[in-house]
Amino acid sequence: MRIVYLNGDYVPRTAAKISVFDRGLLFSDAVYEVVSVIDGRLIDMERHVTRLERSLGELSINAFADWSGIARKLVAKNGLQEGLVYLQVSRGVMEDRDYRWPAPGTAPTIFAFAQSRDLIENPLAGRGMRIITRPDLRWQRCDIKTTQLLYASLMKMEAVAAGVDDVWMTEGDLVTEGTSQNAHIITRDGVLISHQLDRAILPGVTRIEALAQAKAMGLAVEERAFSIDEAKQAAEAFISSSTLLIMPVVEIDGHQIGDGRPGNLTGRIRQAYIAAVHAGPSIRG
Template identity: 45%
Template sequence: MARIVYCRGDFRDEAQAQVSLFDRGLLFGDAVYEVTAVIGGRMIDNDLHLARLQRSLAELSIPLPMPVDRIEHVQQQLIARNDLTEGTVYLQVSRGETDRDFLYPEGLAPALIGFTQARKLVGTKAQREGVAVDLADDPRWTRRDIKTVMLLGQVLAKTRARERGFADVWLVEDGKVTEGASSTAYIITADGRIVTRGDSQATLPGCTSRALLRLCAEHGLTVERRAFTPAEAQGAAEAFMTSASSLVLPVVRIGGAVVGNGSPGPLTRELQGHYLKAAEERDARKDRQAKFSSMAGYHQEPRST
């Protein structure tokens, strides 16, 4: 079956979807995006993703293309129409379309597109065995806190890492690790402290990371929000990274150095379990809420928080 996508205000076969030649996302990278994980047919941490989408748009003075609850409805329809049980749902909002000019006219209508990608997220070989990450200079612009579609730096860094035999790459600026090319970077010290950078314009505030940090607080785990050097990372007891598409992913080698004993560490395993358990519990709560709404005789539209 052909994939159904959302484009130009409608759901259509992907072969029939078209973006204007004059779309500013195409011409200037003047657009933002979000990717939400789908497990068991349900979106994970989507409230955080929709909140970050709103923030990114506001930082670029791009208006919302529609109310947030309608955007979530688009996501749910994409999942249902493509019978997606596990994978991701992608959203992209550009400033709109107009003749090419660095300066844009007022009143442009933002353009929303969306699609799903079926892929295995839970129980992958990488999650079981861990991955090796390369180290590379950070080539990106300074406003990394905005999730724009300007990803050429990440594309080049990831491609170079793959050519060198690594699964991914951590980026380095001013002697400190900023983040992964599409993930948040973490290390765990010998005494069990979980270390990751604080939020700033140098890094993207990860949604999976934010959900995981909440779980760390709930379980009494110590977190330090600070930058760390590549050498500190290579000498750490454990390392991992988080993202919507990889969840909590162990890192067992950084550059030429093996992390710990070269296998996913016990605290990383514990965090993987906490994250998946929390996702399952959120799904169970949503099911109970949906059942209650049905029994009450009305339909309650999904909303972000």
């Protein structure tokens, strides 16, 4: 029986009910986190908590809980060995629908669930991802991890229709990020380029470790926006996210990246990340 968390209780998924007047439903007035689980352990939980609390603060949602404790109990209660824990916090329930949010003191809605998924043995790691680019038409606070994901969902389905794996979004000719991942390239001179942290992208938790592993390997790292043309001319490209970890990109808009196979440096970064996950407490929750 799948157990979920809702407002202080751990209940079967069929017993979890949320009001139709919840602002998360009516206005996407909510934030969320997705934490990967490997070997039955939460990965990078502290960083996820830090980002969650920042998102809550940016939206002035007053919510406090033992976020790590909730996630750990869900892993245990569901016997999860590999997959993810999804955690969402909305501003709470309104008496009636109104754009203006309720007065301070309204109780937030907090729910979470565990979900099984293969993270390490993902076939994409062997063949690499094929990407297309599309204009980034999301709202301009992409640094806040809100549940406003309609445009990302539309782009995911556009990728499906095009027969590729995902979309990288662009402002003009500059890549911002993927639909649910940070985007990176490695130049022919061995420089890893990743978009700087600003309001255009989400500050990815896995991105932090990916850049750290690259630096440990001796790669130079530049945090700046890169163009579509730079990406097409790169030696390698890859994405980072909590559910895909480090994943190579081998094609952008039909253009082959490098020799069209997952890059060696990307593979080394991925393996170093996975080894760190298995071995030490530094990125485990």
